[in-house]
Amino acid sequence: MPRPMPRPRMAALVGGGVLAAAALVACVLVPGALAGWLAAVTAVCALPAGALVLSLMMRLIPGVWGEELRLSTEAMTLLTPWAALAFVPVVAGLGAIYPWMRDAKLSALQQLTLTPLCFAAVSAVRFAALWALGRRMRARRRTRATAAAGLVALPLLAGLAAFEWLLSLDPGFASSAFGLQFLERELTIAFAALLLLRLSLGRPPARPSVLGGLMLTLLLLWAYFEFLPFFINWSSDEPDGAAWYLARARGGWGVLLWIWAALSGVPLLALLFAKARNSVAALRWIAGTVIVGKLCELAWVTLPGFGIPAIAVDVAATGGLALVCAALLPSLLYRRIERRMPKEANR
Amino acid sequence: MSERPLYALLGEFGSGKEVLAAAKAMRRAGCGPLDAFTPFPVDGLAEALGFSDCTVQTAAFVGGVVGAAAGFAMQMATNLDFPLWIGGRPLIAVPAFMLICFELLVLGAVLGAIGAMFVANRLPRLNHPMFEAPEFGLGSDRRFFLAVLAGPGFDRARAGRALAKLKPRAIIEVPEVG
Incomplete structure (x- = not known):
C-alpha cells in the first residue's frame, strides 16, 4: 500500500513547485532569463540520467555498492518523465537562449545540427532512451544485455546532449572533453544525491567506505576532466578557446570558479582520509557540499553573458526543483521497496 | 625443542574465517602482541590483530x-x-x-x-624466525597462521591454553634464530 506523504515533505513539494513555477513565469516576462531555467533543469535531468548509468554499471560490476544503492538508483530513474516535462520550456524557448537561433556564424556541421528540430530530436531520443532502459532495469528483464547496450548508447547520447544543450551556447567554442565533463557532472550529481537519499533513510550502510571510495573516484575524474581541457586551451591559446575561459574568469564568474573548485576540491582532499570515507556523517556533508559545488559549476558553464535575471531564475528554479525532488525521492524509494518485497511480506 | 628462547607460538588454521575468529578471541583473552600469515589478504584481519600503524x-x-x-x-x-x-x-x-x-x-x-x-618490514632480510617452523611454507599456499609473539609479559602456558581452546590444526613453537 502506498504510504501517505508526511507533512514536511508535502510542504516541500508544494513550496518547491510554487518556487519553480514563479521562476518559469519570470522566464516568460524577462527576456534572456530562460538560460537560468536551462541550467537548473540540466541539474535535474542529471538525477535520472546519472542514476541510470550507475544502475547499468551495478549490473555489470556487482559488489557492495550495488547492494547498498540498487533500489535508490531505480527510484531515481523514476524521475525521468518529470525531468523531461521540466525540459519542455527550454525546447519551447530556444530563441531566448541560443545564439544559433539568431545570427551566429556557424560551420557547415553546426548548420546541420544546430536547428530546433535536431535539438528537440536529440532531447526526445535521450529522454525516451532513459525511460525505456530504466523501465527494463526496474522490471529486471534481460538486465545484462540492457546494461551492456545502455552503457554504449547513453554516453553517446549524453555527448550529443552536452553539444546541443550547453556547448552550443557559444558556437565558436569546441572541446572534445565537453561531453565527458557533462557525463561526469551528471554521474557525480546523481551519486551525491543517491548518497544523501541512502544515508537519510533506513539502516546505515554496512560499508560506507565503499561508497566514500566511489565518491573519491568521481571527484578525481572531475579534477582530471576539468583541468586537462583548460590546460590544452591554455597551451594552444586559440582565440575561441581562450574567449570561453576568459568570459568565465572575469569578475564574479572568476570568484564562482574558485567557489565551485573548492566545493569539489575540499571533499576530494577530505576523502583521501579513511576516517572521512568511513563516517556516515562526513559522507552526508561531503555529498551535500559536492551537489552545491556541481550546481555552481553548471551555472558557471551555462550562464556567463546572460545577466542577473538568468542567475536569479537559476537560483529560484534550482531551489524549487531540488525541493520537489527531495520530497518525491523518498516516496519513490518506498514504492520501489514495496514493489520488490516478497509477496508474503506484504500480507 | 631447543634451548633457544621462544620467538612466537604459532596456531595453524584451515581458513581465513577461522584465523579471523581466532585473532579476535586471542585479543579478547589479552594474549599479544599478535601477527598473522595468510596466503591472501583476509578482510578485517588487520583490525582484528589491532594493527594501527600508519x-x-x-x-x-x-x-x-x-x-x-x-x-x-x-x-x-x-x-x-x-x-x-x-x-x-x-x-x-x-x-x-x-x-x-x-x-x-x-x-x-x-x-x-x-x-x-x-x-x-626490516627488508631486505634473508632469514626470519618463522622459517624455523617446517609447516610455515604452507602459509603461502593453503594454511592460515596466527602467531602470538613472545614479548615482555608473554606467558607461554597461558598463550598455549588460549590457543588450544580455539582448536587449531596444530600449535607450533617457533624459536629465535640461533
Whole structure:
C-alpha cells in the first residue's frame, strides 16, 4: 500500500513547485532569463540520467555498492518523465537562449545540427532512451544485455546532449572533453544525491567506505576532466578557446570558479582520509557540499553573458526543483521497496 | 625443542574465517602482541590483530608533498635560470608546471610508501624466525597462521591454553634464530 506523504515533505513539494513555477513565469516576462531555467533543469535531468548509468554499471560490476544503492538508483530513474516535462520550456524557448537561433556564424556541421528540430530530436531520443532502459532495469528483464547496450548508447547520447544543450551556447567554442565533463557532472550529481537519499533513510550502510571510495573516484575524474581541457586551451591559446575561459574568469564568474573548485576540491582532499570515507556523517556533508559545488559549476558553464535575471531564475528554479525532488525521492524509494518485497511480506 | 628462547607460538588454521575468529578471541583473552600469515589478504584481519600503524600512509603523503614541491621548485629554477619567452606567457607558468608536479607527486608518494614498507618490514632480510617452523611454507599456499609473539609479559602456558581452546590444526613453537 502506498504510504501517505508526511507533512514536511508535502510542504516541500508544494513550496518547491510554487518556487519553480514563479521562476518559469519570470522566464516568460524577462527576456534572456530562460538560460537560468536551462541550467537548473540540466541539474535535474542529471538525477535520472546519472542514476541510470550507475544502475547499468551495478549490473555489470556487482559488489557492495550495488547492494547498498540498487533500489535508490531505480527510484531515481523514476524521475525521468518529470525531468523531461521540466525540459519542455527550454525546447519551447530556444530563441531566448541560443545564439544559433539568431545570427551566429556557424560551420557547415553546426548548420546541420544546430536547428530546433535536431535539438528537440536529440532531447526526445535521450529522454525516451532513459525511460525505456530504466523501465527494463526496474522490471529486471534481460538486465545484462540492457546494461551492456545502455552503457554504449547513453554516453553517446549524453555527448550529443552536452553539444546541443550547453556547448552550443557559444558556437565558436569546441572541446572534445565537453561531453565527458557533462557525463561526469551528471554521474557525480546523481551519486551525491543517491548518497544523501541512502544515508537519510533506513539502516546505515554496512560499508560506507565503499561508497566514500566511489565518491573519491568521481571527484578525481572531475579534477582530471576539468583541468586537462583548460590546460590544452591554455597551451594552444586559440582565440575561441581562450574567449570561453576568459568570459568565465572575469569578475564574479572568476570568484564562482574558485567557489565551485573548492566545493569539489575540499571533499576530494577530505576523502583521501579513511576516517572521512568511513563516517556516515562526513559522507552526508561531503555529498551535500559536492551537489552545491556541481550546481555552481553548471551555472558557471551555462550562464556567463546572460545577466542577473538568468542567475536569479537559476537560483529560484534550482531551489524549487531540488525541493520537489527531495520530497518525491523518498516516496519513490518506498514504492520501489514495496514493489520488490516478497509477496508474503506484504500480507 | 631447543634451548633457544621462544620467538612466537604459532596456531595453524584451515581458513581465513577461522584465523579471523581466532585473532579476535586471542585479543579478547589479552594474549599479544599478535601477527598473522595468510596466503591472501583476509578482510578485517588487520583490525582484528589491532594493527594501527600508519607509517606507510604517512610516508606516502609526505613523499607526495615533497615530490610536488620539488617538481615545482625544479621548473621554477630552470625557467628563471634559462628564460625562454613563449607566446607571451609568464616564466612561472603554473598551469604548465602542474603536469610535472603531478608526476613527481606520484613518484614521491610511491617511493615514500615503498621505502617506509621496506623499513617497517626490516627488508631486505634473508632469514626470519618463522622459517624455523617446517609447516610455515604452507602459509603461502593453503594454511592460515596466527602467531602470538613472545614479548615482555608473554606467558607461554597461558598463550598455549588460549590457543588450544580455539582448536587449531596444530600449535607450533617457533624459536629465535640461533
